[in-house]
Amino acid sequence: MSIKGKLTDVAPKDSNTPTGDRRVRRTQTALARALIQLVEERDLSRISVSDVADRAEVSRSAFYDHYRDVHELAEAACTAMIDALIESLPVPAPDSADPVQDATHSLTAFFASLAEHAGLYRSLLGPQGSARVTDHIRRRIAAAIHRAREATADHLPERAPSGSPHDVSAAFTAGAMIGVATDWLQRGCPHPPAEMAALTWPLLSALYGVEAGTRP
Amino acid sequence: MSIKGKLTDVAPKDSNTPTGDRRVRRTQTALARALIQLVEERDLSRISVSDVADRAEVSRSAFYDHYRDVHELAEAACTAMIDALIESLPVPAPDSADPVQDATHSLTAFFASLAEHAGLYRSLLGPQGSARVTDHIRRRIAAAIHRAREATADHLPERAPSGSPHDVSAAFTAGAMIGVATDWLQRGCPHPPAEMAALTWPLLSALYGVEAGTRP
DNA sequence: CAGACTAACCTACACCTGCAAGAAAACCGA
């Protein structure tokens, strides 16, 4: 299931070296750790490159040797977490005895994962956050949905016109999940993850035609 | 720069209030026009306050007299367009002869409106865009959905638990529309608006349980 | 271990940011 996704999955500006060089790893992990610390403290828009570099005990120019700006670091620094997040989305299990149970379980894990790093995700997804990171997450969710659908396409009717590579419903669902997540985070996570899963599941099942008892 | 208007101290917004003063109108419209011009030329992230002020033939400090940064101007400058955009979303017409026809028509208008200012919306919603504007649009769509649903709540089966004030499905649908729109714009609007409407409508109708052609 | 490599650092620069006085100009109502 897992794409490899180490800390440096996203290629920064120059050569994408999944390097063995200790210096690179040291600097990048220090920067990532510093950013994640800072983003739990204040809004992303109030965090400067100098702030991150200082906190990481790294020179400012070393930052620019790896990332173009704070948003790019954020995108890279959260890749592992985002991958884990997306993995917890429900995939239609082809041979499960109780797919509904499975799905709500996965959804609960999804919201729990959000809640676990609520400060981080709220800062990244909110109005003061990073359009870049949000877009990145949405693309990844859409891709995951697309993959999952292709894997089980045999029993799903083609909704999109046959000539269309543009997967509208994946974009639809990915945006929807981000919308729900962002809204929930901004309200301070008023409902527990399990309840959010219970609230979200009917919507997803309506979209994907899993028997939930309401649709013909 | 003044926080309060002398006449209507109750009026909350300084920048958004259409003041009678000709100078204010002149400056604000000049700034808005300049930003919209620039955002059609290059990415929002490459547009500085100085750029906008220069293009608007206005001093930089006059900009700060009205807006905190470029994102705030973008939010204000697009309000009219965004309102028009949201108005073109389908609302369940209670007494329509053919609600499906109505809905796809509204959706077509929605996508056509996006396409008309494709450069603008692509720049605002994309990865280099403004998280602030995106969040703003999402909230407005969610509010519109919420309002529309309340207006027609009598004949809609309640899917969400009754005790929940937190309108998950509105956030879900709002995010979904933004996801579809963003994706479509970033791909360069490959399908015409009518086709996008045809692709999106089944998803919305699955969510809201409108049944095609069965309601005379 | 020694040498080649290259990441990290330093300095410097031109530009942008957000803000704050205060002077100059435009506005509105009487």
Add this chain to the structure above:
DNA sequence: TCGGTTTTCTTGCAGGTGTAGGTTAGTCTG
């Protein structure tokens, strides 16, 4: 038209940004 009010402009400042060139020092390889 006049006078008070409000807006705009000017000037200045302490930061932050993104880039470039060159130096120092850590790392991998032979």
